[in-house]
Amino acid sequence: MTIMFIPPLSRAWERMKQALFKPFDLHRWLVFGFSAFLAGLMEFPRGSGGSRVHRETTFREFVDFPQESWTWLMDHPGWAIAALIAAVVLIVVLIALTWVSSRGVFMFIDNVVTGKAEVARPWRDYNREGDSLFIWRLAYGFIVLLVFGSLAVYFFTRAATLYDRGLSGHVPISFILGTGLLALILAVLMAYIGLFLQSFVAPFMYKNRISAVQAWKMFLGLFGQYPFHFLGYGLIVLLLVVAYGGLVFLAGVFTCCIGWILLVIPYVGTVITLPFWYTLRAYSLEFLAQFGPEHDLFPPKDGGTAEASPGQAPATAGTAP
Numbered sequence: 001m002t003i004m005f006i007p008p009l010s011r012a013w014e015r016m017k018q019a020l021f022k023p024f025d026l027h028r029w030l031v032f033g034f035s036a037f038l039a040g041l042m043e044f045p046r047g048s049g050g051s052r053v054h055r056e057t058t059f060r061e062f063v064d065f066p067q068e069s070w071t072w073l074m075d076h077p078g079w080a081i082a083a084l085i086a087a088v089v090l091i092v093v094l095i096a097l098t099w100v101s102s103r104g105v106f107m108f109i110d111n112v113v114t115g116k117a118e119v120a121r122p123w124r125d126y127n128r129e130g131d132s133l134f135i136w137r138l139a140y141g142f143i144v145l146l147v148f149g150s151l152a153v154y155f156f157t158r159a160a161t162l163y164d165r166g167l168s169g170h171v172p173i174s175f176i177l178g179t180g181l182l183a184l185i186l187a188v189l190m191a192y193i194g195l196f197l198q199s200f201v202a203p204f205m206y207k208n209r210i211s212a213v214q215a216w217k218m219f220l221g222l223f224g225q226y227p228f229h230f231l232g233y234g235l236i237v238l239l240l241v242v243a244y245g246g247l248v249f250l251a252g253v254f255t256c257c258i259g260w261i262l263l264v265i266p267y268v269g270t271v272i273t274l275p276f277w278y279t280l281r282a283y284s285l286e287f288l289a290q291f292g293p294e295h296d297l298f299p300p301k302d303g304g305t306a307e308a309s310p311g312q313a314p315a316t317a318g319t320a321p
Contacts, residue, residue, distance in 0.1 A: 003229045003290050005236050012282035016275050019115055031117035032278060033271035038104025040270065040277065041097045066156050095138065102134035103127070105198065109206045112281050113297050129205045136212035137197070144190055151186070155179050195234055196223075199284035207297050222291060233287055237280070244276050 020029060074080065106126035111117060123130075159175065196219060197212075204215035223230050252260035263269035270277065289296035 003226060005232060005287075008286035008290065009236070009279075009283050011286045012279050015112070015282045015286075016279045019112075020275060020278060025117075028117040029271060029274060031119060032108075032111055033267065033274045034119060035104060035108040035111050035122075036274060036277045036281070037267045037270040038100055039108040039281075041101035041104065094141075098137055098141070099130075099134045102137060103130035105133060105202050106130055106206055108281055109203060109285070109297070112278065112285065113206075113299070126206065129209065129211075132211040132213075133197075133202060133205065136216075140193070140197075147186060147190075148183070151179070151183060192231070192234055195237060196230065199233070199237075200230075200288055203285060203288055203297055204295075207295075222295075226291070233284075237283075240276075240280065240283075244273075248273075 020032070072079075103123055103126070106129055107119060107122040110122035110126070158179075200219050200222075201212065201215045204210065204218050205212060208215070208218070210218075248259070248263060252258075252263075262272060285297050289298065
């Protein structure tokens with residue numbers, strides 16, 4: 001079995017052109033864009049830029065910041081209650097977005113597989129798989145929060161201990177580098193887990209109508225046979241995302257920031273950049289199809305078209321075409 005990286009990307013690109021430009025249909029763009037928007041609600045989050053630490057702030061002041069913040073909140077109960085309410089609201093919103101996004105993942109997969117711009121049917125047909133994905137993502141998100149929260153607690157408590165032992169004002173470079181390297185390794189590992197979930201585990205769930213746990217077992221069995229191919233897939237996706245980011249940057253520069261303003265508007269930005277997201281979604285499915293017909297989600301081609309005739313799509317049957 002020969003596993004390649006570029007040919008599946010070329011086929012995904014052709015599927016995107018077939019679905020979005022041959023012919024161009026605004027209604028299809030809006031529906032596909034809506035599915036992609038829902039699917040990507042919890043993917044590639046845009047973090048807000050934090051304020052820079054003043055150049056005269058010492059590392060010790062940075063280490064003491066959590067404790068000082070906690071003390072300040074305890075001295076100002078009104079702000080503490082407001083912060084608690086804001087945290088609860090944020091958690092509820094994130095949980096709701098995760099649930100909607102989990103449904104959207106299967107909507108977008110179905111749109112790409114069948115070539116049909118539908119919302120209601122895949123939302124309804126894949127409610128069980130969407131709920132299973134939602135529970136898995138919720139549990140995984142809690143684990144990620146716990147891991148990085150524990151690392152942050154270790155970092156600040158250990159740094160404070162070093163200063164208490166007479167480190168004075170010197171910055172513990174080796175400690176910072178060691179903790180940073182550990183955080184980087186964990187971040188890469190968790191990024192791969194998220195990528196594999198989106199790219200392969202969800203398609204396994206879609207095709208076989210199984211739970212997230214069962215789909216992970218299927219994927220890990222395949223990953224055990226071809227680990228470097230899947231790791232290489234992650235690097236290709238990283239390059240594609242970097243190239244996409246470069247194009248977005250240039251678009252904003254050449255349009256005097258108007259392009260950036262449009263791209264940050266929810267849903268509108270997804271519709272504008274739909275060719276990229278459609279190609280990325282199709283690429284994962286084309287890449288997966290190389291591992292055998294049992295992993296091919298696309299219906300048999302008829303005359304070289306990517307569209308599925310009614311009844312051919314695996315969405316309601318739940319079996320391989």
